[in-house]
Amino acid sequence: MRAAATVEAPRRARIDLRDPAWLLAPVLAFFAFFYVVPLADLLHLSVAGDAGLSYYARVFEVPLYRESLVRTFGIAAAVAALCALFGYPTALLIHRARGTWKLVLTAAVVLPYFISVLIRTYSWMVLLGRNGPINKLLLSLGVVDAPLPLIFNRASVLISIGAVLLPLMVLTVGGSLARIDPLVQRAATASGAGPLAVFWRVLFPKTLPGLLAGLLLVFISALGFFITPSLLGGPADQMFAMHITQQADFLASGGFLQSLAAVLLAVTLLVVAVAARFLGLEFIWGGQRAGRPLRDAAPGRLAPWRRAVLGRAADFVGWPLLRALGAVPAWLGALVSGALAAVAFLALLLPIAIAALISFSDSAYMRFPPPAYSLRWYEKFLADPAWMASLGTSVAVGLLAAALSVVLGTAAAFGLVRSSLRGKSAWMTFLVSPLIVPGVVLGLSLYSLFLRADLAGSIFGLAAAHAVGGIPLVLVIVAASLQAVDTRQEQAAAVHGASPLRVFRFVTLPAIRPGVLAASFFAFLHSFDDLVLSMFLSGARMTTLPLRLWGNVNYKLDPVPAVVATFEVGLIVAGLFLARSAWAARQPH
Template identity: 60%
Template sequence: MTDVPADALTAPRRSLRQRLSNPALLLLPAFAFLAFIYVQPLIDLMMTSVEGEPWYADLARVFSTPLYFDSLIRTMQIALTVALLCALFGYPAALLIQRTRGVTQMLVATAIILPYFIAILIRTYAWMVLLGRNGPINKVAVWLGIFDEPLGLLFNRGAVLLGMTAVLLPIMVLSIYSSLTRVDPALKRAAMANGAGPLAAFWRVLLPLTLPGVGAGFLLVFVQALGFFITPTLLGGPGDMMFAMHITQQADSVTGEGFLQALAVVLLVITLVTVAIAGRLLGFEFIWGGTRASPAPKPAKAVERTPRRGLSATVADTVGWPLLRMVSGLQARWGAWTVRLMGGFIVAMLVIPIVVVMIISFSKASYLTFPPPAYSLRWYEKFFSDSNWMDAFWNSLGIACLSAGISVSLGATAAMGIVRSTIKYKSTVMLLLVSPMIVPPVVLGLSLYSLFLKFELVGTYLGLAAAHSIGGIPIVVVIVAAALQGVDRQLEQGAAVHGASPLTVFRTVTLPAIAPGLGAAVFFAFLHSFDELVLTLFLSSPRMKTLPLMLWGDINYQLNPVLAVVSTLEVLLVVGGIILARPVLTRRAGAN
């Protein structure tokens, strides 16, 4: 009988152990969760939209009905305009952050980025206060003699564009600033050393190198604006209805299935097509702030051909240089002051509405007016003594804590699986995990409603927390993955070589290193759930009120300073969280 080596007997067991210790397995919980509560409902939504006879009947009705087709065209026009406005004003704001130093840079960056973390509902409410008949803009204009009497600045297209631009502008600034930080300063100095003026150096060096950042920000803003619902509802008029608003309005009135789902599918397909085109041009990494990997250099050929001129170079030569010659006599300080003035205007536009709301929260008046005739804490007393508001607050707090727990448990393990595994197509896996960031919330809310009815999750803590965690998981994955990439792998390998198990290595080496990032992920997942309104509108019940739902109801029916109190408390919550998360944010900015 042939002797079998002992190593051969233990090989299968060791192979199985190695397979079970593969970090890629950490992706399974997040994928299973998202497949059940995110992918499956969207597939069911699409299937329901084509169940008519013929299958395209409901979809064709969307495009053949003028009300919905015109709304679709209007939505794309508004989204495009907002993206252009954000690019126009976002670039000088990003330059202002880059060109300042020390405490000034920190203050400017905080003033621009901080509003991004405040709920859209609160920022929109701030503009309602600012543009109201008793608001500061009308009062200042009348005092200066520009108007004879207060004008109706609300409920028109201009208010919608202003509000949406102010809400989405930080996304553009962050995208452009991230691109600016990756530009080597020596390139601009070399251009100026060779005789190029400041404007020429900007046009031929800085702007072309940062165009990918501008493009990524433009597309992110455009995609986000397509599904906007809150801001146009509160600031616009009957002629400013966007497509997502029709979905929310029809959800309560349409009893037959098919057409309502077709409305949602049309919005979803347009969004996905836009993202697909953007991914083809820029790489899908633009969604989560990453950069496309540089292609491998091609081997040199025996005969070099003259490189073809790109479109950007042709435009720069035919359009840019004549313009630069016209303004070549301007000194460099003109450009510097342009950046300061426009950047300062952007800072004021983002910060002043929030400051005005915080001041109004201390008003003694029983109606919204600025400046307040007298100051008092009466509205704070009313908020804390009102059982409806406090019940809504505790509901939001409990749901947000549960949602943050789900998001961090699944998102952190998924981030570990992506960063520490050797699987192929990591960008594709990352795209699947962060894809909820690009799906319009109204589409996601409508798709979840049928699933939640089936499992009796409508209006429950667990149901709302699970729904909110669909958007929380991408936030956690992006933050924790960035933190993991900053951990020295040699420390982990050294601990493993000395006999530490994978769990011990994680507990003693990896976890302490990513603790700041994990803390930031917990806070932002909590804040995302605490502020969530659109999904809650679809999945809540009359007995389950959250703070955003209470705000939404009061803003639509009555405007009083209690809303300013809630807004002020949330701003303080965000500021406190940003201070706690500052170490990881600073580390990530330095890594970029």
């Protein structure tokens, strides 16, 4: 019996090793060192020493920080509302488009989303400036007699942050629209319902989870903004994350700086926890909540009363409202929806077009329209050793970060999708959680670790930090690609004697190659455009391209950032084209 048990133990070990769940081990080890330990260290430093919890008390007692936190909530909520107002009609327009037109509209949303936040903010500085195109248009039309103060105020902050995060809302709502069975809408129309009634009764209820997820993602993302309010806001528009970056250079701030970051992290996680109560944590990565909605899971004693109230409300309010909506002409609803979508596309694309034109300006500073056109700023950018060194550094860091993200993220995706691991949703939530952690919090938490490990100012250290945010992108994209692969092909190869490695190499990998290529490209862009982590971790020895752009936008305001913006747009267009070509090549003809 003992011999049999001895023989059986290695056999069980071999069977366990064949379960792809072990592929999660590398990414979990990576996250433990570069994500979990730094955040735990940040929380420890915020309460270490004799100060205890006094730093937290100071955050809420000092009016500067307390008011800034409240202001941040207000700005984030306003931005989320703006994105919902303009993003929903935009997603609806894309959903109803067909053929090439749908592809063009989708690209118009996706393209700005992957352009650096700093570059898009720079474009808004040009657009809203005293001598910008909007003021010049209003003056030429005689609407105003003097340029309007469109910059350094709350409106410019809301508009610019809203334009940056608008694609997030459009893509999230678009995912909900894509999952609706078109037969449901046709049945409602055939029953005599008008277009607005169909929207209110069919489309809106089915897309409400996606809309709420978009609102929450935009709100959470806006909580950690500091680049846009720093450049476009006034003294009364300071957001909470700005205090962390402003004090990061002062070591004397000690644990108080960590307490500021901990408060921002706690607020973000609190919002996520409340959202998860109704939507599930799947809203973070665009997944669907399994099982019945929460409100139907446990009706309780109040459910009959609630149903009765809702039924009466439908009889006395709902149905008359639906009949009134049915009487509204369809062209009026289409006109309003189309106008909102047109404004959204204008906000997404106009700053990019303005920046492209300024890049060819002959003027010594930002000026629109350019007095003359030339290539002087392209020549300056390409001939300046400092700019070229920064570009080379960003490319090197981006390539290494993309490699780390793809290797670890693909392995994790395979371990989650193909294994029998329990609690996959919880593991997925943990692995994509860096997407909701504000960049200033992650950067500050890594700063102490990098100092102790002598990683500050190193290419590998910065690439590893960027990979913390790149891995979730790769994981989501590759996991979706894996779920679309027919597992019977993998099983057939395994039955014929192929090892798991050969099955992956010759069957699975070719099937998911378009997703891996797209994930690699997005992971590279995530690193290439990063400014926040670079500010904390680059040190004095290394200057990335976003860091040099940050200094230029703050102190020079010449057209060189417009040159970089034009180069980046070309890079993204080429990357999207290659990704689409690779995907099309895999589709059956």
